[in-house]
Amino acid sequence: MCSIHPIRILRPLFLGLLLCFQSGIAADENQSSVEPVRQVVARAIAASSSSEQRAIVLSLKSNPTPEAVLWLNKWKEGAVFLHEDEQGTVTPVLLTGEAGSDDSQEVVKLADGTPFVGADGKPVRINPKEVEAAETDSGLRKAMKEVSDIAALANPDKAKRVRAIQDYAIGQNVEKLPALLTLKQTEKDPDALRALEESIAIIRLKSATPAERAAACKTLGSLHSLAAKDMIRSLLTDSEKAGDAVTASAARQALKSIEAHISTINAFGTAFRGLSLGSVLLVVAIGLAITFGLMGIINMAHGEFIAVGAYTAYLTQNLFASGINLSPFGVSISIPGFNFASGGDLYFAFALPLSFLTAALVGLVLERSVIRFLYRRPLESLLATWGISLVMQQLFRLIFGPNNVQVSSPSWLSGNWTVNDIVFGWNRVFVIGFAVLIIVATWLVLNRTPLGLLIRSVMQNRNMAACMGIRTERVNMLTFAFGCGLAGLAGAFLSQIGNVGPALGQNYIVDSFMTVVVGGVGNILGTVISALGIGLADQTLQQYLGNPVIGKILVLGAIILFLQWRPAGLFVTRSRSLD
Amino acid sequence: MSSSPVTSRIHGPLLIAAAVFLVVVMPAMNALGWVDHFTLNLWGKYLCYGIMAVAIDLLWGYTGLLCLGQALFFSLGGYMMGMHLMLMIGKLGAYKSDLPDFMVFLGHTSLPAFWKPFYSFPFALAMVFIVPGLLALVFGYLAFRSRIKGVYFSILTQALTYGAALLFFRNDLLMGGNNGFTDFRTMLGANLRDPNTQRILYICTALLLVGTVAGCRWLTRSRFGLIQRAIRDSENRVLFSGYATANFKLFIFVISAMIAAAAGALYVPQVGIINPSEMTPDKSLEAVVWVALGGRGTLAGPVIGAISINALKSWATRAYPDLWLIILGGSFVLVVMFMPKGIIGLPAQISGIITRLRRRRQATSPETTPPAASTEP
């Protein structure tokens, strides 16, 4: 259940609900013993005084069907019109069919849904601008609300029912208690039962007898009710003021239990957010762990390769939709799109490999033209790649404009999953899953492919590998391209959770370098651990300081102190030569 | 390290002539109206950058420490001076309050305690050196003690700068946030908008530059300079010659931070604004470009690089605003790849190529066998 996406669940449920309506209507028509709901509503509308109307509406409380709510809402929204014939008989009707040339429409009778035929045998037409709609006053609307509240409690959709039960307790109205108690006798679903228990207890906090109040506090405490926290707190102040020791101590106990629960939730929530931030760091740093860690190339343009991937995702998206329109250097280019109807969700599957390939290709060009001359000069490679990063950023600006571009997220990234009051957003779950995928893929490439074997041998001993007949030039080229491709993949991934703009890469470059340095250069496992560690530390500090910037600065400080303890990072690669 | 140091080829007399030109001739021409105020002010800015470039070179070119946090020290110096200048605005600000405008805007009613001493110019001047120096001392102590070097040092200093910039962008630091400090009026009682004041500031900058270059020349030629370059080339070996390299590096790091801070302190009253965008890692890297272009491991090189790139920038950002970053980035790549010794090393590089070509021609003409391709330096 939980692993299925909400939208996919809701759609069939919604359809089912409609079917219920229709069959319900049919059933009502066949039952002559009970007056059909719509007929009751029609009678209410036609009733002469508003108190009579209210009484009829309230009678619906005994049969709180969704249908009743439907018709009452039509009434409230002004969709029911009153047709008055020559005899003065008032008939509530609903508009139907197409509007004619004079704006008038055919109507059906609200009472039974049959077409309303006038005395002349012709269908009656009504111009909604001329005929008045059935009106409601505040008393009536309140009555309607009571009916719909009770109807919501009977909603067959569990999630909506639970929600209704929780809403029912708002205001702590003791009069509402019987409805909940009735429902409790028939309710089977454990979630709904839990909600019922919670709501009943919340209302009972207002009970007149101290023992009942104390019992309610106890229940709420054992339920870890977050909703009741403020109410219990005000109960505590009130009872302390009133000298009600029994209630006060129960409230105190309950608060303690709820607060303990809250801190557990926060701890889990922080850990989860930290894990997902760590995953983001990991995804953006893994490419760097290859180029910097394995090759010793300080690629300051790494962030721009991330942006290349993100822009590729953007282009793919547009290609699947309405097409691409760009005007770099005053030349306007436009490529027609495929206009796929399902492009919104489909394009991402293509964007991922394309981002990897595009970034890898750009990386290949960069390696051949610049990087290969700088293998033994790490500081110079840092400077040259910074120059390249400036050029690339400006090119993005010229091609795609200085502002962020829109990359839509597939709809399935927006929901969440709640377990025991802890919210797991789908986007964060996606982030973690994606990171796992990339790590596994990278590990497989490095350890299970011929390229990986070549990469590892060249990185361990360049000269020896060359002597063994390995074409180190080619391996360098492919390794660098692989690292850049991973950056591109990270870009496609980041396009789903953040803005895509020319400075996208700049936001991540410092963090990625820190991750690789802390992990220990040349060690993928170290990078994984350090990314998760930094992510967790960052989120924890943020949670306790309530300030993201100070948290970030403290993390930087912590990294510097960490390097006091392990100057070469978590995992050290030893060498015997001096320097 | 790949290249041998280009020892200063600009000889004494030439250096003195350049100093006289910058300190005496330029301001004199300005006073006579031959050089307009705008140009002189622009040159004042360039020279500030030149001083910062020398500070970077002292670390990078001579000691092998590529610090990407020099813009931070420069800005900190600027901020310290800026605090004094902000207080000197007095009631002349937009809100007619004794408090700096941004504090009024943020709803403060009294001056925070740490601002109060900055009413005193000597205190502000001391802080210009103490704050960046202390930061360099603490950071450097931690970094050098754990023997962080090479690219790790660069990355950490970059992170330091990044963190500081994040901090200064915040309003609750009470350092002006995003907008920083601006709208200065007077300095030591002199109107900052008066050309005479600006000329004096220019002369101070030029003097500081000449003093810095002279001081660094002395420093790098002492035995300290020998140790510095030895650390650059083979730090571990220096340890085995009995020198506590960490102390030497720390000393030069603090000195370099203070030089950059002094340049920043002179920059602020001349340019009239200081904000956190001046202390981003990119600014440091840009300054490293000046050094690389001019020629690292020399003292004239960084100054030449700073002046020429900034002059180019002043022109290009107006003439080709869209292309400036491409020009800067591209030229940087080219310098790193093809001009490892920068402008200063260019004559030697060209003559080297010529002699190599000549030798090749001599070698090929009698025997017609091509010699083995010579490798890049």
Added chain:
Amino acid sequence: MSQKPFLLAAEGLNKAFDGYKAINDLSFYLDEGELRTVIGPNGAGKTTFLDLITGRTQPDQGTLVWDDGKHDLLKLNEYEIYRLGIGRKFQTPTVYTDHTVMENLILSLAGPRSIWHSLFGKLTSDQSDRIAEILGTIKLTPHAHRKAGTLAHGQKQWLEIGMLLAQEARLLLVDEPAAGMTDEETHRTGELLLSLAGKHTIVVIEHDMTFVRQISQGRKVTVLHQGHVLCEGPVDKVQNDERVIEVYLGRKSKAA
């Protein structure tokens, strides 16, 4: 536990690199004024042993004390150990390639090592004389102003020995001084080391058996094997020791 004052005493040293035991329960005692030769096959732990003494590597276990136990070398770092008077010549010649020969010697001169001194200290006439003398000894007088990186391999070895001399160390640790030298140069190196014996305490690590015989006549030789002292004694005795022949001489005789 030692009855007689040792200059350097190592006891029970252990050092493993990722599971590989480079030094295994090594004990080693050195008297003041001795010229000790340490031989052993590749991987015997000779260089690692010097790394331990000079503070480049920390042992996992064991003690290492200096000057009759006055100093615990394990508590000191590289430059502090150097300042006690322990100098080292590395296996591959390690000189400051971008500095001139003269500058290399100036950097190595005995004397204060403070920043202050490096800024304001001047070269005294005694020190200049000393440098000139060393330059003569190592036959590099004509090359005094050449960059050390441009010297021939053998000359670099000599320069590094010269740097040791300039340091006026009590203990000279000399790692393979004859590597890459011609026979004549090797012989002269041997003579130089012999002339220093007595004035300084010297530990020489060497592979070249001719050279070893030249410098260790009547002196103690230590054979290392798998990070452990295999045997110790006069060179003739060691050469005839069966275990030594088996692990070292029999397999890898460089004696030419």
